[in-house]
Amino acid sequence: MEFSGAVDIPASREQVFAFVTDPNKVGGCGPGVESIEVIDPTHFRAKAKVGVGFITARFVVDLEIAEQQPPDMAIIKAHGQAPGSAVDALGRMNLVDGPEPGTTTMLWAAEVSISGMIASVGSRLVEGTANKMIGQTFDCVRAKIVAGR
Amino acid sequence: MTRQHVSVTVNGEVREADVEPRLLLVHLLRDVFGLTGTHVGCDTSNCGACTVHVNGMSAKSCTMLAVQADGAEIRTIEGMASGATLHPLQQGFWDQHGLQCGFCTPGMIMQSAWLLARNPDPSEDEIRDGISGNLCRCTGYVNIVKAIQQAAAELRAAEAAPDASGTPAAAS
Amino acid sequence: MTAETELQTTPEVGGMGHSKKRKEDPRFIRGQGEYIEDVVLPNMVWMDIVRSPYAHAKIKSIDASEALAMPGVLAVITGKDLEKAGLHWMPTLAGDKQMVLPVDTVMYQAQEVAAVVAETRYQAADAIQAVYVDYEPLPVLLDPFEAMQPDAQVLRPDRGPDKQNNHIWHWESGDRAATDAALAASDKVVPIDVYIPRIHVASIETCGCIADFDPVRGHLDFHVTSQAPHVYRTVISLVSGVPESNIRVKTHDIGGGFGGKVPVYPGYVCAIVASLTLGRPVKWIEDRSENLQADSFARDYHVHAELGLTDDGTITGLRVKTLADHGYSDAAADPSAFPAGLFNVITGSYQMPQAFVEVDGAYTNKPPGGVAYRCSFRVTEAVQTIEQLVDLAAREVGMDPAAFRMKNFIRKDQFPYHTPTGWDYDSGDYHAALQKALDMIGYDDLRKEQAEKRARGELMGIGISSFTEIVGAGPSHTFDLIGIKMFDSAEIRVHPTGSAIIRIGVQTQGQGHETTFAQIVAEELGIPMDKVKVEYGDTDTAPYGLGTYASRSTPTAGAAASVASRKIREKARLIAAHLLEAAPDDLEWTNGKFTVKGSPDRSKTIAEIAFAAYTNHPQGMEAGLEATDYYDPPNLTFPFGSYICVVDIDKATGQVKVRRFVAVDDCGNIINPMIVDGQIHGGLTMGFAPALYESITYDELGNNQAGTFMDYLIPTAVETPRWELEKTITPSPHHPIGAKGVGESATVGAPPAIVNAVVDALSHLGVRTIDIPMTPQKIWAILHEKGVA
Amino acid sequence: MIPAAVDYVRPADLGEALRILKEREGEAKVLSGGYSLLPLLKLRLAQPAILVDLQAIGGLDGISRTDDDIRIGGRATHRRILEDEGLAAVLPIMRDAAGGIGDPQIRNWGTIGGSVAHADPSADWPAVLQAVRASIVLRSADGERVVPARGFFIDTFQTGIEPAEMLTEIRIPLPAPKSGSAYQKLERRAGDFSTVGAAALLTLGADGRIAEVGVGLTAVADAPFAATHAEDALRGARPGDELFREAAAAASRQSRPADDAHGPAEYKRAMVTEMTFRALRAALGRALA
Incomplete structure (x- = not known):
C-alpha cells in the first residue's frame, strides 16, 4: 500500500527536521506508541498498541533512519511484529519551503506492507486504518511542533 | 484469571464445573462433559457444526462462553433420542440419506429441531433459510431438506394424534 | 424414468441396486x-503451531524462552531442532520435498x-x-509466469545444480507434430x-x-484424518526410521476428505516428533484458518487451448499448453508417471483425430499442493477447458452447442475408444445421455424463451457440459504413488454362522463404504448385507491399500471385494459339492445357494456352507471360508454424463442465479x-x-485473502440449486461388477455447464469466456464494459 | 482458535454494570450476545481484561411504543425485532434488516445494541437507524444522555460511546402517516456481511410530494452514514423512478467505498446507486400501500 501527502508546518525546516528525527519527540506521535527505546542515534525500538476501536494488536517495532540529508530529507524504515502479524514500512520525507515565509511543507510518502493474520482476516479494514493512522501521525507532528515552538 | 463455577442442565441432567471464564461453551460440552457429538468446524460462527440449544434457542456453541451459559438449559445431539427411539429428525436424516461424513449432522439436526419447533410446517424455502447458518460439504442439502420435511410431517402427525401408540419422541 | 440396475438379490439380502439405508448412520445421527x-x-498433551506472517522471509532467530516459561508448556520444536535429526524436510507424494519446519527461510x-506442546x-x-521469531522479509514471487522467467529469483536452491530455476517439471502427451499439422490444415482454430x-x-x-509413541514398546500409534492410512504408515516409517511393523495408523471417522486429507502435513510430523521426544500422546487439531491457509490447495492451472475445426463443425485436433502453479513445493498426490495427473483426458467426449498436451509446473511463494478438490487427478481442469472450448467452437461455426456435441461425440459403437493422448475409454453412450438431459430440461423451449428475453434486454443463458471422467487409478503398469503400485485390496472372512x-x-x-461394500459381498455371496461387517482404517488389521481419492474405491477395492467374494464362492462350491455329494460342476449358484442342476430341492445356502467350512469340510481341504484379493485393474473406468444449466443474470x-440444473450421469452399474x-x-x-463463490486469492505480499469461512464462501442451502438427477447405465466391460465410480463426476462435470450458461447469456455482447468464480462484481464489470450495466 | 484469558462478570442490575464499567474503564468490554465480539476474542484481535455480560439485567430487551416513538432495548435480539408484528407494521425496514443479519442462530443471540455499539462498517443496523433518525440512549454511572444516530458512528468500530457508558436503548420516532421504509442489502451469499446496504424512509405529504426522507448506507465508507445529498435531492420532490435514480446517484457520489473481497470501489459505487434506488422504490410502495 502506498500513501503520500503534504503537511504545512509553521516552523523552520531545521526545527521540523530535528523533531522528526528525534525518537523521543516523534515517538509520541506514532500510533499507539507506549514506549521508545533508543538503541543508537539512528536505531530505535518502539512498543505500540495499534488498531481501530477496541480491536488492537501489540507490536514491537524496529525503526531505523536509513538515510538523511539534514535538514531536507530523511528515509525511515520500520519493521514491526505482533503474534501472527507483521508490518513493514518505508517512509520518505522531503522538506521544502512552505507557502508562507518561515513555514515548511513536509512532503511525505510511505510504502506500508502488512503481513499475516491481520492482512488475511482484516483486509477490508487495513487500508483505511493505515491511511488514518498515518494522517493522525502527521497531524500530531504538526501540532507538537507548533506547541513546542 | 479466577476460575468460575458453572452449573448447567444438559439434556435434563445438572452438570457443574469450575472453568476459566474464556472457556468456550463447545469445549465445556466436549472436553469437560465428554459430549463429543457437538463439533467445531470453522471457529468463526459460519458453519453451525457446533449448534446446540441454549434455553430453547439454537446457538453456536463455539461463539459463546461457558460462563455465559451458566444457569441455562442446554440440549445437545446426545439428548435427542429417547433410548432406542430416534427423534423424528434423526430418523429423517437416516431414512432420507441426509448425511454422508456425518460431521455437520449433529448441528444440522439441532438447528432443524429449533426450526420445526418454531415453524412446524415450513416450506422448502423456509427450511433452506432456516439451515442457512449450517454448512454441509457432502450432501448438497437436497436430502437434508427431505429429511427435515419427513420429520416435520411426522411431528405434525404426532401432534394431531397425541395418544396414538408409537408416538415418536416429542420435538424440543 | 431412471435407468436401473437389474436386481439379483432380494431387499433382505440387499445386494447391488438396492437403496439400503446406511449402516454407519446410527452413530452419526446420535452424535x-x-x-x-x-x-x-x-496422559495426552496438545500441540499448537507458530506460523509465519510473511510469504517469504529469512528467519534470523527464534526466541522461545518466554513460551517455555509459561504454565503447562512442555516443549517448543523448531526447524533447527528437527535438522539435528534430519527431519526438517520430508518427501511429498509427488516426489518433491517439503519443509516440516524451516531452518532458515x-x-x-x-x-x-x-x-x-503444552x-x-x-x-x-x-x-x-509468546514465541518470538525475528524475520527479514524477502521479495515475494507469486506469479507463476514471472517465476518461469530466466531472471526470476530461485525459490528452491536446495534442488540440484542443474535445477537452479523455478521450473519443477515439463510433461507432455500426444503427438506434437501431427497435432500442429492437423491444426494448420483446419478451416478454423478456436483458442x-x-x-x-x-x-x-x-x-x-x-x-x-x-501421535502416541510408547517408548517401552517402541511402538507408534498414529491416529489421523487420512484418506490413505497405509501410505501414511509407509511414509512415516521411511521418514522416522521406526519399523513399519511398529507403526499403526488409525483413522477413526473422517469428517469429509475430498482430496485434502491425502497429503502428509508438517503438523503430523511435528506431533510425531513431539511424542517421540516426550513419550506422551500429542494431539494436534488444525483450526479453520490453518486449514484454509496452509493445507494443500487444489487447481491453480493456467490453460491455453486451441481446437481445430472444419467449416462444417468437425473437430480436427486439440493443442493445449498449461502452466501449473504448485506453490513452493509440488505436494500433489498424482501418480509418479503423471505430474499433471490425468489432465490429458482433455480430449473429452469427442472424436479427436490428434491432440497434444503439455504442462509445466512452477514454484511460487504460496502454500504447496496441487491436490484434488473432489477430482480425480486434474480432470476438472481438463473437462472445464474442453467443455468451454467446445461451446465456444460451436458458437464460432454457428452451430447450437448441443448439435455440435452430438456431431462430434465418440459414438457408442466406437468403444473401446483409443484417444490420441493414450487412454482407452472402456464404454459409453454419450448421445443417449445428452439427449436425455435435453429432453428433461425442455431445451428447445428454453432456447425460444431465451430469444424472447434477449429481445427484451433480459439475460438468460443455457449451458451444457458433456464430460468424460477417468477414475479407478490404477493399472500397475503405469500407476503408483511414491513407487507403491495403485492396486487395492479386500479381505473377506465368512464366519461359521454365516455372517x-x-x-x-x-x-x-x-462415501458409505460400510454399506456399499457389504452390498457387494451380499450381491456376490448372498449373505444379507446386515450381516456383513465392513472394516477399514486400521493398518494393523486392514489389508494394504492406497486409500480413497480420485473416485477409486469402487473401481479398485470394489472390484477386489467382488473378486475375493468369488474366490470364496469357488471354495464354497467345493464344500457344497461335498455336502450334496455332487460334482462341483453340477452345481449352479443362484440367490445365495448352490443347487444341483435339475434338482431344485437339493441345495445348500451360503450359511450352511459356511458352517460346514468349520465343522464338516472335505478331507484335505483347509478349514475356513476366507479370501483376499489385491486387485490390479486392467484399465481405468470412464464414467460420463451430460449436464444442462439454466441461469438468469x-x-x-x-x-447469477442458477434457475435449473439437470444432471444425467452414467457410472455403470450402481x-x-x-x-x-x-x-x-x-x-x-x-x-x-468454485464456479460462483469459492477461490483463494493472495494480495501482493502473498497474504491469503480467504483465510476464514467469512471470506471463503462455501454455498449454503439458500444458494444451492435444487438438483434434478437422471441416469443412463453403461456398465464397465472390464470391472467385475460393471461399476465405474461416481464420487467426483459431478464436481468435474458441473463447472463448465455453469460457465457455459453464463457465457451463453452474455455471448451476444461478444463475451467468449469468463474465469471462475463468476462473482457479481466480475459479471457486472463485463456488463459495464459492454455498456449494459 | 482460543480467546486470551479474560475475566467475566454478570451484573444483576444496571447500576452494578455501570459501576463496573466505571471502575474498570478502558479494560472492560460489554458483552451483549457476543456474535461480533467472540470471533474477535478468538482471533485475539481484541483482548479486554473483563467482559461485562448484560444478560441478567432486566428490562433491556423489550420493544415498546410510546405516543412519539418506538423503544427497543439494547439487548433486544435480531430475532425479537424480526418477529415483532407491531414494529413491522409501522417500520417494515426493521424486519427487512433483522431478517438479513447473519444466519438464524446469530439472529437468535445477536442484539441490536451489541451490533450498534460494535459499529462494524458492514453491519446493517447503523445505516437503518440513521435513515429512520433514531436516537441512542447511553447510560453511565453519572447519568443518561440521548444522542442522535446521525453523528454517532464516528469511524470504523468507533462510536460516540464513552468507555464507561453503555448503550441501553434505541428510540425511533414513529413515522408520520403515509410513510414507508425499506432496507435493501446486497450480499455475496446468505449470511455474509453486506457488500452494500441501503436504508430508506419516505414520508409523503398531502400534496403527494416527499415531505421527509432518510437514507442510510452500509459498508461504503469508514462508518455507515446518512446519504444527505440524496435526501436533499428527494425532499420536496414528487416521487418517481427518475427522481429515485438521481437521488441514488447522489448517494453513490457521497459514498467512499474501499476495494476489498466484496468488490472494487467502482462496483460498490454502482451498487449504492442500485440498492438505494431499490430501497426508495420499496419504501414508496409501502408508503402508498
Missing part, C-alpha cells in the same frame, strides 16, 4: 461418531515455523503467542484461455492427529442408488461452489 478430535488418550504466509490446548494457544483458480476442499472437519467381515484398503470419509448487480444420488448431489454442489 456418537468418533472423529479425531473426539479421541482422548490418557519461510516460503509462504502461514507456513509452520515452530510447534509448541498440557492443555488453551495453554498451547497462549504459548504460540481459449482458462484460468482455474486456487480453491480449497474445506471439509467441515479440519485435519488433525494424535462375514470384509476389510478393505480404502477409507471412507462419508441480474443486470444491475451482476448476480451398487446403491440412494448413495449414488447423494454423491452426485454433493459433487454438483462442489462444482457449483
Whole structure:
C-alpha cells in the first residue's frame, strides 16, 4: 500500500527536521506508541498498541533512519511484529519551503506492507486504518511542533 | 484469571464445573462433559457444526462462553433420542440419506429441531433459510431438506394424534 | 424414468441396486461418531503451531524462552531442532520435498515455523503467542509466469545444480507434430484461455492427529484424518526410521476428505516428533484458518487451448499448453508417471483425430499442493477447458452447442475408444445421455424463451457440459504413488454362522463404504448385507491399500471385494459339492445357494456352507471360508454424463442465479442408488461452489485473502440449486461388477455447464469466456464494459 | 482458535454494570450476545481484561411504543425485532434488516445494541437507524444522555460511546402517516456481511410530494452514514423512478467505498446507486400501500 501527502508546518525546516528525527519527540506521535527505546542515534525500538476501536494488536517495532540529508530529507524504515502479524514500512520525507515565509511543507510518502493474520482476516479494514493512522501521525507532528515552538 | 463455577442442565441432567471464564461453551460440552457429538468446524460462527440449544434457542456453541451459559438449559445431539427411539429428525436424516461424513449432522439436526419447533410446517424455502447458518460439504442439502420435511410431517402427525401408540419422541 | 440396475438379490439380502439405508448412520445421527478430535488418550498433551506472517522471509532467530516459561508448556520444536535429526524436510507424494519446519527461510504466509506442546490446548494457544521469531522479509514471487522467467529469483536452491530455476517439471502427451499439422490444415482454430483458480476442499472437519509413541514398546500409534492410512504408515516409517511393523495408523471417522486429507502435513510430523521426544500422546487439531491457509490447495492451472475445426463443425485436433502453479513445493498426490495427473483426458467426449498436451509446473511463494478438490487427478481442469472450448467452437461455426456435441461425440459403437493422448475409454453412450438431459430440461423451449428475453434486454443463458471422467487409478503398469503400485485390496472372512467381515484398503470419509461394500459381498455371496461387517482404517488389521481419492474405491477395492467374494464362492462350491455329494460342476449358484442342476430341492445356502467350512469340510481341504484379493485393474473406468444449466443474470448487480440444473450421469452399474444420488448431489454442489463463490486469492505480499469461512464462501442451502438427477447405465466391460465410480463426476462435470450458461447469456455482447468464480462484481464489470450495466 | 484469558462478570442490575464499567474503564468490554465480539476474542484481535455480560439485567430487551416513538432495548435480539408484528407494521425496514443479519442462530443471540455499539462498517443496523433518525440512549454511572444516530458512528468500530457508558436503548420516532421504509442489502451469499446496504424512509405529504426522507448506507465508507445529498435531492420532490435514480446517484457520489473481497470501489459505487434506488422504490410502495 502506498500513501503520500503534504503537511504545512509553521516552523523552520531545521526545527521540523530535528523533531522528526528525534525518537523521543516523534515517538509520541506514532500510533499507539507506549514506549521508545533508543538503541543508537539512528536505531530505535518502539512498543505500540495499534488498531481501530477496541480491536488492537501489540507490536514491537524496529525503526531505523536509513538515510538523511539534514535538514531536507530523511528515509525511515520500520519493521514491526505482533503474534501472527507483521508490518513493514518505508517512509520518505522531503522538506521544502512552505507557502508562507518561515513555514515548511513536509512532503511525505510511505510504502506500508502488512503481513499475516491481520492482512488475511482484516483486509477490508487495513487500508483505511493505515491511511488514518498515518494522517493522525502527521497531524500530531504538526501540532507538537507548533506547541513546542 | 479466577476460575468460575458453572452449573448447567444438559439434556435434563445438572452438570457443574469450575472453568476459566474464556472457556468456550463447545469445549465445556466436549472436553469437560465428554459430549463429543457437538463439533467445531470453522471457529468463526459460519458453519453451525457446533449448534446446540441454549434455553430453547439454537446457538453456536463455539461463539459463546461457558460462563455465559451458566444457569441455562442446554440440549445437545446426545439428548435427542429417547433410548432406542430416534427423534423424528434423526430418523429423517437416516431414512432420507441426509448425511454422508456425518460431521455437520449433529448441528444440522439441532438447528432443524429449533426450526420445526418454531415453524412446524415450513416450506422448502423456509427450511433452506432456516439451515442457512449450517454448512454441509457432502450432501448438497437436497436430502437434508427431505429429511427435515419427513420429520416435520411426522411431528405434525404426532401432534394431531397425541395418544396414538408409537408416538415418536416429542420435538424440543 | 431412471435407468436401473437389474436386481439379483432380494431387499433382505440387499445386494447391488438396492437403496439400503446406511449402516454407519446410527452413530452419526446420535452424535456418537468418533472423529479425531473426539479421541482422548490418557496422559495426552496438545500441540499448537507458530506460523509465519510473511510469504517469504529469512528467519534470523527464534526466541522461545518466554513460551517455555509459561504454565503447562512442555516443549517448543523448531526447524533447527528437527535438522539435528534430519527431519526438517520430508518427501511429498509427488516426489518433491517439503519443509516440516524451516531452518532458515519461510516460503509462504502461514507456513509452520515452530510447534509448541503444552498440557492443555488453551495453554498451547497462549504459548504460540509468546514465541518470538525475528524475520527479514524477502521479495515475494507469486506469479507463476514471472517465476518461469530466466531472471526470476530461485525459490528452491536446495534442488540440484542443474535445477537452479523455478521450473519443477515439463510433461507432455500426444503427438506434437501431427497435432500442429492437423491444426494448420483446419478451416478454423478456436483458442481459449482458462484460468482455474486456487480453491480449497474445506471439509467441515479440519485435519488433525494424535501421535502416541510408547517408548517401552517402541511402538507408534498414529491416529489421523487420512484418506490413505497405509501410505501414511509407509511414509512415516521411511521418514522416522521406526519399523513399519511398529507403526499403526488409525483413522477413526473422517469428517469429509475430498482430496485434502491425502497429503502428509508438517503438523503430523511435528506431533510425531513431539511424542517421540516426550513419550506422551500429542494431539494436534488444525483450526479453520490453518486449514484454509496452509493445507494443500487444489487447481491453480493456467490453460491455453486451441481446437481445430472444419467449416462444417468437425473437430480436427486439440493443442493445449498449461502452466501449473504448485506453490513452493509440488505436494500433489498424482501418480509418479503423471505430474499433471490425468489432465490429458482433455480430449473429452469427442472424436479427436490428434491432440497434444503439455504442462509445466512452477514454484511460487504460496502454500504447496496441487491436490484434488473432489477430482480425480486434474480432470476438472481438463473437462472445464474442453467443455468451454467446445461451446465456444460451436458458437464460432454457428452451430447450437448441443448439435455440435452430438456431431462430434465418440459414438457408442466406437468403444473401446483409443484417444490420441493414450487412454482407452472402456464404454459409453454419450448421445443417449445428452439427449436425455435435453429432453428433461425442455431445451428447445428454453432456447425460444431465451430469444424472447434477449429481445427484451433480459439475460438468460443455457449451458451444457458433456464430460468424460477417468477414475479407478490404477493399472500397475503405469500407476503408483511414491513407487507403491495403485492396486487395492479386500479381505473377506465368512464366519461359521454365516455372517462375514470384509476389510478393505480404502477409507471412507462419508462415501458409505460400510454399506456399499457389504452390498457387494451380499450381491456376490448372498449373505444379507446386515450381516456383513465392513472394516477399514486400521493398518494393523486392514489389508494394504492406497486409500480413497480420485473416485477409486469402487473401481479398485470394489472390484477386489467382488473378486475375493468369488474366490470364496469357488471354495464354497467345493464344500457344497461335498455336502450334496455332487460334482462341483453340477452345481449352479443362484440367490445365495448352490443347487444341483435339475434338482431344485437339493441345495445348500451360503450359511450352511459356511458352517460346514468349520465343522464338516472335505478331507484335505483347509478349514475356513476366507479370501483376499489385491486387485490390479486392467484399465481405468470412464464414467460420463451430460449436464444442462439454466441461469438468469441480474443486470444491475451482476448476480447469477442458477434457475435449473439437470444432471444425467452414467457410472455403470450402481451398487446403491440412494448413495449414488447423494454423491452426485454433493459433487454438483462442489462444482457449483468454485464456479460462483469459492477461490483463494493472495494480495501482493502473498497474504491469503480467504483465510476464514467469512471470506471463503462455501454455498449454503439458500444458494444451492435444487438438483434434478437422471441416469443412463453403461456398465464397465472390464470391472467385475460393471461399476465405474461416481464420487467426483459431478464436481468435474458441473463447472463448465455453469460457465457455459453464463457465457451463453452474455455471448451476444461478444463475451467468449469468463474465469471462475463468476462473482457479481466480475459479471457486472463485463456488463459495464459492454455498456449494459 | 482460543480467546486470551479474560475475566467475566454478570451484573444483576444496571447500576452494578455501570459501576463496573466505571471502575474498570478502558479494560472492560460489554458483552451483549457476543456474535461480533467472540470471533474477535478468538482471533485475539481484541483482548479486554473483563467482559461485562448484560444478560441478567432486566428490562433491556423489550420493544415498546410510546405516543412519539418506538423503544427497543439494547439487548433486544435480531430475532425479537424480526418477529415483532407491531414494529413491522409501522417500520417494515426493521424486519427487512433483522431478517438479513447473519444466519438464524446469530439472529437468535445477536442484539441490536451489541451490533450498534460494535459499529462494524458492514453491519446493517447503523445505516437503518440513521435513515429512520433514531436516537441512542447511553447510560453511565453519572447519568443518561440521548444522542442522535446521525453523528454517532464516528469511524470504523468507533462510536460516540464513552468507555464507561453503555448503550441501553434505541428510540425511533414513529413515522408520520403515509410513510414507508425499506432496507435493501446486497450480499455475496446468505449470511455474509453486506457488500452494500441501503436504508430508506419516505414520508409523503398531502400534496403527494416527499415531505421527509432518510437514507442510510452500509459498508461504503469508514462508518455507515446518512446519504444527505440524496435526501436533499428527494425532499420536496414528487416521487418517481427518475427522481429515485438521481437521488441514488447522489448517494453513490457521497459514498467512499474501499476495494476489498466484496468488490472494487467502482462496483460498490454502482451498487449504492442500485440498492438505494431499490430501497426508495420499496419504501414508496409501502408508503402508498
